[in-house]
Amino acid sequence: MTSSGRGPEPDDVTPFPDALQRESHMNEADPDLLDAIVVGGGIAGLTAAWRLRHRRILLLEAADRVGGRMYSVQRGEYWLNLGAHLFPGPDSVVQGLVREVGLQTIPVTGGMMGLALAGRTLTTGSIDLYPLRLPLTLRERVAFARAGLRLMREVRRFHRDVAPKEGEAAADVRRRLADYGTDRTFADFLGTLPPRVESVFSCAAHRATAESEELSAGCGVALFAKVWAGKDSLDRRNLLGGSGRLPEELSKRLGDRVRVGAEAIGLRVDDGLAEVAYRQRGTTQTARARHVVLAIPGRQASLLLAAVAPAAASALGKLAYGAFLSMAILTGEAGAMPWDEVYAMATPGRAFDMFFNHAQPIRTPGRRSPGGSLMVYAGAHAADALLAKTDDEIRDAFLPDLLDLYPALRNLIVETKVQRWSIGNVFARPGRQPLTPDLERPLGPGGNVHLAGDHFANGGLGEMEAAAGSALTAADRIDRLLMAASG
Ligand SMILES: Cc1cc2nc3c(=O)[nH]c(=O)nc-3n(C[C@H](O)[C@H](O)[C@H](O)COP(=O)(O)OP(=O)(O)OC[C@H]3O[C@@H](n4cnc5c(N)ncnc54)[C@H](O)[C@@H]3O)c2cc1C
Structure with a gap:
């Protein structure tokens, strides 16, 4: 670029x-x-x-x-990942390339569905129960549960009627997907929500580098279908070495x-x-x-x-593109840390949208090497606003929220590396694609x-x-x- x-x-x-x-x-x-x-x-x-x-x-x-947008730098036994990190499954074109050049992907076994909201960090358990486990008001709980149920129903419909079928030509799938859920925005699909609940869904939309009001309902649902594939997801792998x-x-x-x-x-x-x-x-x-x-x-x-x-x-x-702003963090802890079992966590309402622990896939049971590698990113309008800031200003914007999330990180940060992605991702807006x-x-x-x-x-x-x-x-x-x- x-x-x-x-x-x-x-x-x-x-x-x-x-x-x-x-x-x-x-x-x-x-x-x-x-x-x-x-x-x-x-x-x-x-x-x-x-x-x-x-x-x-x-x-x-x-x-x-x-x-x-596939970019990482090696740091001893760790690596800092600044762009794409989750690799597709064994039958994919990408995995074929990985094998042909003698590289190796490793499974991500840590939690992918973490959520930090309202002062509580949930990293395990069923997401269905998140509305009950978070310290929310009754109104927020009900709105969260309702929107979650509506989305789950639509994700089931998506898997049944829209998602690729075995043996189907890629172009046919693309044609069907291009017509799916383009009649309204993801925000319209979700309906009016209390601000804290809305922030959870808009934080997810930021993964597509869009605000909920920009993203098509279909693109939002397809995004959740992928995220909620959970342990069955074929995209739960990292490339060893970055x-x-x-x-x-x-x-x-x-x-x-x-x-x-x-x-x-x-x-x-x-x-x-x-x-x-x-x-x-x-x-x-x-x-x-x-x-x-x-x-x-x-x-x-x-x-x-x-x-x-x-x-x-x-x-x-x-085509619509939005921005990402990522910051990788090399850490210098001596032993186990509270984020060790977490791979990905949504952090609505913070300076960044997502927290990742890129050292998680190389942790082996019973042996915990010192140090680690984390990454946070902001997507969509917040990322756009940060693009023109200096690395120090971005670090200053992210670190207070990171230390609030995990106070144990204080004094453990060895290095931070900022990466601006003005073209972060392509996403579907409502209307004909x-x-x-x-x-x-x-x-x-x-x-x-x-x-x-x-x-x-x-x-x-x-x-x-x-x-x-x-x-x-x-x-x-x-x-x-x-x-x-x-x-
Ligand atoms: C922070 C982040 C996290 C992501 N996470 C994931 C993930 O976990 N899993 C996943 O599958 N995907 C993820 N993605 C998306 C993924 O990175 C991209 O979809 C993919 O890498 C795009 O590849 P590409 O070759 O199409 O485009 P690019 O990677 O953008 O490559 C295009 C290249 O063209 C060059 N170029 C542009 N104009 C010119 C020109 N005029 N002349 C010569 N060269 C030019 C650019 O410099 C660039 O190197 C993520 C992206 C980001 C930014």
């Missing part, structure tokens, strides 16, 4: 200088002609590049590291076919070939290929696509521009499997087209 966290602006620079335009005829016999250029080095771009590694390819990544190891390892194996600090600033298609202009170390260069994969968030892809596929660019430009099936086909006059990324998510909430899965689909298609073209 650029330092501002945004992609190219339309008037940034002239991507194709006059000289280049004059000699634009792209010669098929050109030895510099690549099979594919992949724009974006997040998990989507790396998956596409990895699938096409037997071809002549180039991957361009604007930031000075690969991984995009999420960032997967993109790092893929990039290492792709070698000099990956170019970091290289921001794509222009795309055009001529004579059925694609030309990408990119800026690296202050100079503008171009690369040409038979196919291009735009594996970058929708808004950024929209800018590059404007001249090549205007309708698709317009649809991508309408802009991501039509048309975007799943080859785009542009040459039919050689392909999209990938987490905006191809089921239920309208971005996750690594949606990113990798859509990239694999695009790369498979490119490989087939290249094979057909070569006879």
